[in-house]
Amino acid sequence: MNKLSKIFVVGLPRTGTTSICSTLLTLNYCVAHTAYTQTTFDKANAIADTPVFNDYKALHQHYPNSQFIYLTRNAQKWIPSIKQLLLRMYHNVVRDDGGFNPIIKRCYTEIFSPFTLDNINNDDFLLACYNKHKAAVTEYFEQQRHPVLFIDISKPGNYQKLLKFLNKQNINDDSTDLSFPFLNKGGKVTAWKDLKHPLKVDSTKNGRCSTLDHIS
Structure with missing residues (x-):
């Protein structure tokens, strides 16, 4: 896999991005x-979450030979989970005197627009954001004639679909019994931070982020 060939996980936050990242390790x-x-x-x-879920078009143009995986999740489970996350993030997203880095702010305010407390607390708004994002991803890659793997990591058989998509189906003779780990249970979002692995790549350098001009 060269620098212009990546695996991008395009699913929205709280769809299992940490679990699939752990699997990819x-x-x-x-x-x-x-x-x-x-x-x-x-x-x-392989890269997931921010800024992939927002910048997938630019990433595809910059890394044209990459593989894209879209994570789906049952709306009744996703909505309360994403609501909890967005409420926790809200102040640091909207404040203009610091808070989260500009990439996080841009991605969340574009996907969940208008990014207001009223909207975050509105289940219909959150579901509309989810459906709009999935439809936009589907339409874009259909137009590009570029294959995308759509999977719900909670569903049986989707681990095997991932292995086949990545041409890894022979990596383990017992793969039929394998499943994705269930991480960040109960609204927790620290599983990736706590995970220790030699192939884990830091998201920032010394807590600083670049502007990523080539994909923005």
Whole structure:
């Protein structure tokens, strides 16, 4: 896998991005769960979450030979989970005197627009954001005639679909019994930070992020 060939996980936050990143580590990929520097993009073979879910079109243009995986999740489970996350993030997204880095702010305010507390607390709004994002991803890659793997990591058989998509189906003779790990349970979002693995790639350098001008 060269620098212009990556695996991008396009699913929205709280669809299982940490779980699939953990799985990709076990498949011997260098993995970044979020990427905010050019160094991260250069080092990682697989990247998920921010800014991928928002910048997939630019990433496809910059890394044309890449593989894209879209994570789906049952709306009744996703909506309360994403609501909890967005409410926790809200102040640091909207504040103009610091808070999250500009890439996080841009991605979340574009996908969940208008990014207001009223909207975050509105289940219909969140579902509309989910459906709009999935439809936009589907339409874009259909127009590009570029294959995308759509999977729900909670569904039986989707681990095997991932292995086949990545041409890794012979990596383990017992793969029929394998499934994705269930991480970040109960609204927690620290599983990736706590995970130790030699192939894990840092998202930032010394806490700083670049502007990623080539994909923005």
